[in-house]
Amino acid sequence: MSKEITWTQEKKTSFQEDLLTWYRLEKRDLPWRESTDPYRVWVSEIMLQQTQVVTVIPYFNRFMEWFPTIEALANANEDKLLKAWEGLGYYSRVRNMQHAAKEIVKTFDGKMPNKIEDILSLKGVGPYTGGAIGSIAFSLPEPAIDGNVMRVYSRLFCLADDIALPKTRKVFDRYVRDTMSQSEPGDFNQALMDLGATICTPTKPSCETCPIQAYCEAKKTNTISKYPVKKKKEKAKPLYYVADILQNDTGAFLLEKRPSDGLLADMWTFPMREVTKKDYDRFSQIYDSHDVSTGMVAEQLNLYDEVENIKDKNLLGIVTHIFSHRKWHILVVQDKLNGLKDTHLTNQKWVYLDEFPQYVFPKPQQKMVELLKKSMNN
DNA sequence: AATTCGGGGCA
DNA sequence: TGCCCAGAATT
Numbered sequence: 001m002s003k004e005i006t007w008t009q010e011k012k013t014s015f016q017e018d019l020l021t022w023y024r025l026e027k028r029d030l031p032w033r034e035s036t037d038p039y040r041v042w043v044s045e046i047m048l049q050q051t052q053v054v055t056v057i058p059y060f061n062r063f064m065e066w067f068p069t070i071e072a073l074a075n076a077n078e079d080k081l082l083k084a085w086e087g088l089g090y091y092s093r094v095r096n097m098q099h100a101a102k103e104i105v106k107t108f109d110g111k112m113p114n115k116i117e118d119i120l121s122l123k124g125v126g127p128y129t130g131g132a133i134g135s136i137a138f139s140l141p142e143p144a145i146d147g148n149v150m151r152v153y154s155r156l157f158c159l160a161d162d163i164a165l166p167k168t169r170k171v172f173d174r175y176v177r178d179t180m181s182q183s184e185p186g187d188f189n190q191a192l193m194d195l196g197a198t199i200c201t202p203t204k205p206s207c208e209t210c211p212i213q214a215y216c217e218a219k220k221t222n223t224i225s226k227y228p229v230k231k232k233k234e235k236a237k238p239l240y241y242v243a244d245i246l247q248n249d250t251g252a253f254l255l256e257k258r259p260s261d262g263l264l265a266d267m268w269t270f271p272m273r274e275v276t277k278k279d280y281d282r283f284s285q286i287y288d289s290h291d292v293s294t295g296m297v298a299e300q301l302n303l304y305d306e307v308e309n310i311k312d313k314n315l316l317g318i319v320t321h322i323f324s325h326r327k328w329h330i331l332v333v334q335d336k337l338n339g340l341k342d343t344h345l346t347n348q349k350w351v352y353l354d355e356f357p358q359y360v361f362p363k364p365q366q367k368m369v370e371l372l373k374k375s376m377n378n
Numbered sequence: 379a380a381t382t383c384g385g386g387g388c389a
Numbered sequence: 390t391g392c393c394c395a396g397a398a399t400t
Contacts, residue, residue, distance in 0.1 A: 093396090233391090
């Protein structure tokens with residue numbers, strides 16, 4: 001079924017040397033490369049999942065200050081932990097990491113285990129991250145196959161397997177395992193990542209400066225642009241919401257904690273409710289056609305009866321936010337009367353503006369707060 | 379095997 | 390806009 005690897009041992013060796021030589025010369029200077037301490041490698045690899053290097057750097061430095069050791073992570077306060085991750089996304093990553101840290105303290109004497117099976121047993125550590133930790137921290141000859149590596153190898157061997165399919169990772173595993181450096185697996189894996197990030201890029205790769213162009217089948221056959229093969233993703237499904245900004249007579253705002261599972265678990269937002277696209281459109285069209293810098297009252301537009309749920313509200317603005325699989329459209333409204341409304345829901349809380357930084361806000365909420373602050377300055 | 383998890387960088 | 394990013398867990 002899949003192609004055989006036809007490289008001689010001599011070719012493999014010289015390929016590895018060319019790649020490693022380039023890496024020693026050109027490798028990026030990154031905070032987590034100051035050492036190969038397993039904890040630092042682990043934290044960086046988790047943060048780097050589906051996240052670009054430039055985004056991770058400040059988060060990584062702060063995280064290491066706040067939680068310098070595995071034990072510190074295991075014992076960390078949950079709110080502080082989530083706060084350290086605020087804005088980074090995929091929040092289950094940090095919950096899983098603490099779960100794993102506790103496991104390491106309990107089962108592995110507080111030290112990252114050095115056997116690949118044990119590393120892979122940790123919550124949140126999959127084939128990629130396990131290979132990265134194993135190879136970089138413990139020099140285990142394990143591949144670390146991510147999007148970069150699949151792109152590089154798909155071109156190197158003209159592999160047309162759809163890299164969006166789960167089973168394709170096994171194909172690449174075989175190729176990388178068979179061609180990687182056994183003596184310096186950590187540098188080899190990191191070299192592939194750097195190559196994918198700086199030379200063998202998705203569009204317009206710099207083949208002229210590529211240290212392994214002589215080995216590249218796609219370069220030889222002038223088919224670079226055909227690789228990697230990847231099925232297109234579904235578009236994000238649009239969802240429509242109204243968010244209420246309510247303020248009590250002491251000036252505090254009502255916040256609501258999201259459920260413990262699902263999207264943005266345990267994070268705080270203004271109370272939101274889903275509305276139909278029809279209701280959303282009606283109101284947002286009106287919004288588009290008017291100056292909203294001073295806010296607008298639906299009531300004044302005789303839409304009182306047409307726009308259910310949002311009458312009596314001042315529209316502060318619209319927040320949109322794109323996740324990987326859905327797109328939120330949020331009408332942000334404020335009760336036009338500074339109401340004396342109260343709440344008895346346990347997942348809600350009255351919070352003053354200057355206390356907001358103590359709460360973990362996902363991006364859409366941060367955007368809504370910006371709208372609120374802007375309106376308060378007018 | 380398909381879906382569900384955020385958010386930003388960049389043409 | 391659409392694509393990609395040092396992916397893993399859940400269903």
